[in-house]
Amino acid sequence: MTKRTIAVFTGNRAEYGLQVPVLQAISKHSDLKYQLLVSGAHLDHNFGRTLTEIVQDGFSISKEIKIAMVPDQQTTTAKAISSGISEISAALEELKPDILLVYADRFEGFAAVIAGTQMNIPTAHIEGGDITEGGALDDSVRHAMTKLAHMHFTTNTEATNRILAMGEEPWRVHTVGFPAIDLISQGNYATALELEESLEVSFEKPLVLFTQHSVTTEYQKSGFQIKQSLSALARLADDGVQILITYPNNDVGGAEIIEEIEKYRNYNGIKISSSLGRYRYHGILAMAKDLHSKVVCAGNSSSGIKETPAFGCPTVNIGSRQEGRLRGQNVIDAVYDENEIYEAIWKGLHDTNFRKICIDAPNPYGVGDAGEKIASVLATIPLGEQLLRKKMMNTGQNRDGWFR
Numbered sequence: 001m002t003k004r005t006i007a008v009f010t011g012n013r014a015e016y017g018l019q020v021p022v023l024q025a026i027s028k029h030s031d032l033k034y035q036l037l038v039s040g041a042h043l044d045h046n047f048g049r050t051l052t053e054i055v056q057d058g059f060s061i062s063k064e065i066k067i068a069m070v071p072d073q074q075t076t077t078a079k080a081i082s083s084g085i086s087e088i089s090a091a092l093e094e095l096k097p098d099i100l101l102v103y104a105d106r107f108e109g110f111a112a113v114i115a116g117t118q119m120n121i122p123t124a125h126i127e128g129g130d131i132t133e134g135g136a137l138d139d140s141v142r143h144a145m146t147k148l149a150h151m152h153f154t155t156n157t158e159a160t161n162r163i164l165a166m167g168e169e170p171w172r173v174h175t176v177g178f179p180a181i182d183l184i185s186q187g188n189y190a191t192a193l194e195l196e197e198s199l200e201v202s203f204e205k206p207l208v209l210f211t212q213h214s215v216t217t218e219y220q221k222s223g224f225q226i227k228q229s230l231s232a233l234a235r236l237a238d239d240g241v242q243i244l245i246t247y248p249n250n251d252v253g254g255a256e257i258i259e260e261i262e263k264y265r266n267y268n269g270i271k272i273s274s275s276l277g278r279y280r281y282h283g284i285l286a287m288a289k290d291l292h293s294k295v296v297c298a299g300n301s302s303s304g305i306k307e308t309p310a311f312g313c314p315t316v317n318i319g320s321r322q323e324g325r326l327r328g329q330n331v332i333d334a335v336y337d338e339n340e341i342y343e344a345i346w347k348g349l350h351d352t353n354f355r356k357i358c359i360d361a362p363n364p365y366g367v368g369d370a371g372e373k374i375a376s377v378l379a380t381i382p383l384g385e386q387l388l389r390k391k392m393m394n395t396g397q398n399r400d401g402w403f404r
Contacts, residue, residue, distance in 0.1 A: 007097035011040025011108025017278035021182035025371035084111025105142035125149035129159030133324035177366020185368030190283030214253025222253035232341035237269030288313035296348035312359035314348035330358035
């Protein structure tokens, strides 16, 4: 039997970390093989060139796809999507996969879904149906990807219900859980000793892991927003707290955030890294399970909402970017205000009762077998006209003049 070829697209470091269990499951499946399409920030030296992390993980790269990115402008993302569609479609035409697999809500992934579906390539989408109402374009992009894609793999039942409410046929929608939990369940992350040696930190002292991205619908405010956070972090550093800052993604506004971050490059107690990599990132979060090790995740990354519950790690979610997203009991919300951010992080570090709640709280994102579930569907779903011809299940019938 000929193996099905699954083209997996990745354009961002955070997205790739969530795709690793899926790639592992595909590579182990007897009826599947993968082609890895690497693009976006993975190829950009300004954002850590995380292509090297993919190679270190042992995955073979089938295609490096360069997407043209102009400096921070209102047209940046629109032009990048245009470039992405052109370059990705050329790669798909050459590789001729049986199925294209795309993750989440990034503009690079949006370009990939447009290219694949317009070429009549069966396209699967992971993490559709989620909501983030915080001013970023994520919701609009994610839901548009859902309506284009032919298969849906959701992380939770609420997301599944939203996709069904969008009129998708039930047989296309699969509730699989959050793929990153697979790796966390395996314990595949750095040990305390590895982290202390490679990052020159000590888990005998409090530590804050910080990442803040721009909010794409208000990118002009990125400078003000990051300054509030950095001022709070500097105060914490003065109090003896260790601060690890990682770069934002390559959305418009990201360059201004990096410019402000770099002003703290030599600040006592603050360390800056373009990217820690999934192995070290999860290793730091895992230290939160030990009440003796005071660790807090802070910023506005989706990982602070979706990945930290598995580790019982307190999270300070800053601003509106993750507003509306399903979350556990380990999250403290703060606005862009230096004092409020400082106090929220201090609570996460030193409030023993809250930290116990974080450790004991249930994880709303699954138990750790998403990769295998996704691979099983990709191997068995019938390919052909029925998969490609989408049907709207909402009939639009009137009832008493109006029907929702």
